[in-house]
Amino acid sequence: DQQVKQNSPSLSVQEGRISILNCDYTNSMFDYFLWYKKYPAEGPTFLISISSIKDKNEDGRFTVFLNKSAKHLSLHIVPSQPGDSAVYFCAAHHFTGGGNKLTFGTGTQLKVEL
Amino acid sequence: GAVVSQHPSWVICKSGTSVKIECRSLDFQATTMFWYRQFPKQSLMLMATSNEGSKATYEQGVEKDKFLINHASLTLSTLTVTSAHPEDSSFYICSARTSGKMVTQYFGPGTRLLVL
Numbered sequence: 220d221q222q223v224k225q226n227s228p229s230l231s232v233q234e235g236r237i238s239i240l241n242c243d244y245t246n247s248m249f250d251y252f253l254w255y256k257k258y259p260a261e262g263p264t265f266l267i268s269i270s271s272i273k274d275k276n277e278d279g280r281f282t283v284f285l286n287k288s289a290k291h292l293s294l295h296i297v298p299s300q301p302g303d304s305a306v307y308f309c310a311a312h313h314f315t316g317g318g319n320k321l322t323f324g325t326g327t328q329l330k331v332e333l
Numbered sequence: 334g335a336v337v338s339q340h341p342s343w344v345i346c347k348s349g350t351s352v353k354i355e356c357r358s359l360d361f362q363a364t365t366m367f368w369y370r371q372f373p374k375q376s377l378m379l380m381a382t383s384n385e386g387s388k389a390t391y392e393q394g395v396e397k398d399k400f401l402i403n404h405a406s407l408t409l410s411t412l413t414v415t416s417a418h419p420e421d422s423s424f425y426i427c428s429a430r431t432s433g434k435m436v437t438q439y440f441g442p443g444t445r446l447l448v449l
Contacts, residue, residue, distance in 0.1 A: 251436045262337070262426050262440035263377070308376065312436045319365070319430075321438060325376045 222246045223311050225324035232331050238296040240327050242309035245290065249311035253321070254283060254294045257306045266307075267294070299331045335361045337429050339441035346417055347449055354412045354444045356427030363429035366410040367438060368402060371424045383410055417448040 224243045232238045242252075250271045255263035269276040269283045269292065276283050282295045296303055306328050310321040336359040346352050356366060365384050369377040381397075383389035383404035391397045399421075401413040410429075414421055424445050428438040 253437060255440070260424070260443065260445060262339070262428075262442045265437055265439060268437060319436065320379065320382070321367075323376045 221325070222249075223309060223322050223324040225307075225309060225327045227327050228325070229328040229330070232299045232329065234301060234331055234333050235298045238294075238299045238303065238329055238331065240294040240296075240307050240309075240329065242292045242294075242324055243290060244292075244311050246311065246313065246322075247290070248313045249322075250314075251312035252283070252285060252292050253310045253312070254281075255308045255310060255323075256303075257308060257326070259306075263308060296329075299329075301331050301333060304329055304331045335359075335429070335431075335439040337363075337427065337439050337441040339427055339444050341444060342442060343445040343447075345447045345449065348418050349416055352414045352417055352446060354414075354425055354427075354446075356410045356412070356429070356441050358408045358429045358439075361429075361431055362407040363410075363431060364407060365430050366404055367428045367430075368400070368410075368412050369426045369428065371426060371443075377426065380412075414446065417446070419448045422446055422448045 222245050253268040254266045257263040267278050267281045267283050269285050285292045306326045308326045309324045338357045340355045368380045371377050380395045381389045381391045383402050385404050389402035404410040426443040428440040430438045
């Protein structure tokens with residue numbers, strides 16, 4: 220049961236334009252959402268996060284939007300740069316009997332073209 | 334952001350041998366560390382959660398006798414793949430977070446394991 224879904228496996232954007240990466244979730248117990256960026260053969264790098272009580276968080280070129288009623292979040296990157304080319308994972312946090320856990324989506328490969 | 338290191342970055346071993354992977358938090362105390370596994374073009378799958386000084390909590394389907402986790406200090410956790418087989422070949426990534434209300438996990442660079 221995939222509780223966090225990234226339905227677009229890949230996205231191609233021109234340099235300077237906006238990149239929009241989407242993420243949908245099903246578990247209403249998720250209380251915090253994070254975006255990570257990952258290059259091949261490297262560990263994920265934390266980018267930006269948002270609490271479930273907010274609908275927007277901005278950090279430089281990165282903005283995350285949360286639509287709680289739709290159980291949908293998105294990451295906007297503007298302007299996109301070639302160095303942004305990577306796999307982006309969204310992750311959702313919740314407390315379980317086993318402690319705090321992050322559930323990851325399947326990732327979206329972003330390619331920023333010159 | 335916080336720095337997490339892993340060693341080794343890659344390892345090739347023969348079937349039947351055991352492999353130990355170290356995960357260290359370099360600039361913060363990690364009360365909780367996580368071990369993930371990633372198959373090609375797939376998401377990160379949580380294998381186990383370990384809290385310093387206590388036994389690890391394994392996810393369903395993960396053999397605790399196969400994947401031994403030791404979180405002996407606030408800056409070090411180890412994952413030992415015992416009697417490794419080719420199907421254990423994968424990319425293993427650790428992450429760490431501090432205590433309290435912190436949710437963000439910081440990830441190590443990963444270890445590529447190839448079992449021949």
